[in-house]
Amino acid sequence: MEYPRVAALATAEAFARHLTRSGIELGFDRELLPAARSPLARAFRGDGVTIGNRFCILPMEGWDGTRQGEPSELTTRRWQNFGKSGAKFIWGGEAVAVRHDGRANPNQLLIDERTLPALARLREALLDAHRERFGGNADSDLYLGLQLTHSGRFACPESKDRKQPLVAYRHPLLDLRFPDGVRVLSDDELDRLVDDFVTAARRAHAAGFAFVDVKHCHGYLGHELLSAVSRPGRYGGSFFNRTRFLRNVVAGIRAAVPGLGIVVRVSIFDSVPYRKEPSGAGTPEASPHDYAHGFGVLRNGDESAALADGREFLRLLQELAIRFVCTSGGSPYYCPHVQRPALFPPVDGYDPPEDPLRGVARQIAITRLLKREFPELVFVGSAYSYLQEWLPNVGQQAVGSGGVDFVGLGRIALSYPELPADVLAGAPLKRKLFCRTFSDCTNGPRMGLVSGCYPLDPLYVNHPDAAKLKEGKARLREAQPVAKA
Secondary structure, three states, rough: OOOOOHHHHOOOOHHHHHHHHHOOOOOOOOOOOOOOOOOHHHOOOEEEEEOOOOOEEEOOOOOOOOOOOOOOHHHHHHHHHHHHHOOEEEEOOOOOHHHHHOOOOOOOEEEOOOOHHHHHHHHHHHHHHHHHHHHHOOHHHEEEEEEEEEEHOOOOEEEOEEEEEEEEEOOHHHHHHOOOOOOOOOOHHHHHHHHHHHHHHHHHHHOOEEEEOOOOOOOOHHHHHHHHOOOOOOOOOOOOHHHHHHHHHHHHHHHHHOOOOOEEEEEEEEEOOOOEEOOEEEEEEEOOOOOOOOOEOOOOOOOOHHHHHHHHHHHHHHOOOOOOOEEEEEEOOOHHHHHHHOOOOOOOEEOOOOHHHHHHHHHHHHHHHHHHHHOOOOEEEOOOOOHHHHHHHHHHHHHHHOOOOOOEEHHHHHHHOOOHHHHHHHOHHHHHOOOOOOOOHHHHOOOOOOOOOOOOHHHHOOOOHHHHHHHHHHHHHHHOOOOOO
């Protein structure tokens, strides 16, 4: 089924008409307010933190660090762009592995004693870019942290061609995607990993970061532990056991570095895994009613029922005195249309089984519902990039109506990093820079190349990997089976 491109919905009337005709409930303001009256320009103050506006840059990896885990020139350029963006909340910059076997690729950033000085310089590069763009004292209301991760099932630390999955439990569907097998981490190994997260947090604090994100999203280890119902032992079964890892990490960080902020990005709902059919269509690999391996599985579109797990998790965050939470959903590995709506999937992905705007609306509606139920938590929303020209209008409405506290920017921060600055200055928006979700920032890493906006960023348009990407996409398309009529 074909869905209209957002770029073709060029007027508020056309955008609203499509939403109504499609039965998609997504609020937006038809006019952007000047900064003096814009909810997006309003500062946030709480917990001893001041954040200058309501834009947040979400973690965006580039697969472009060194083999030792240090940032490269490309990494530094991306972080400098985050600094120039105008957003005052930088949610971790990108995922940084707490130890080598947790790297999602051999070029993922790694935090250890050897890489610590380079990570401190990376932070300073972002701050310098922010001060240069917005004034010498502009970083006084900038909140900048580091996302800590272990990639678990999707670990690939040694070679881009050799997966080395370390999993929370045996999964009847996802395990089949790893022909060389998976290894379940023991309880003792998870105990040691807790210590590694605490050590990483101590190092992040030493490097100057204001907070760390204990990552619990997108199918990586923290997220997978939340659904480890079938796992025996201390880290599986009951909700208490499945959140033991988070609780122990938080307790360890608070004891080691009490002045360090802690936030959590979580896939607050999930989906059954999808597979690609010869026709290119995406189809579920299991019935949602029989699927017992997700955390908050969507069934029959009943989003409120799917959030039973998520509500329990948010109550735990309250008990742990963690106020900042970034909501996402699913995983880019097994249900990308749920997690990262796009009209043009990666070459190894499937065509969207729903209008991507429906996926955007789902995440925004779920965050709104949870914000209403947990008003004391500070919510950062996700899935806004697909909105393109209408991102500021939807974000303004969401923040202004109390549906979210911060608008999270992911892929669009690669193609149009200075969008927040332009919106808040009332400057004409640069239409040619909006991310059109061509997915080349994903295609590159899937082929072992660096990640960037190959269609729109001049550096990547002319990068040597651009030619390799084009050739690789052509080869994959030729190799794909053709569906029979």
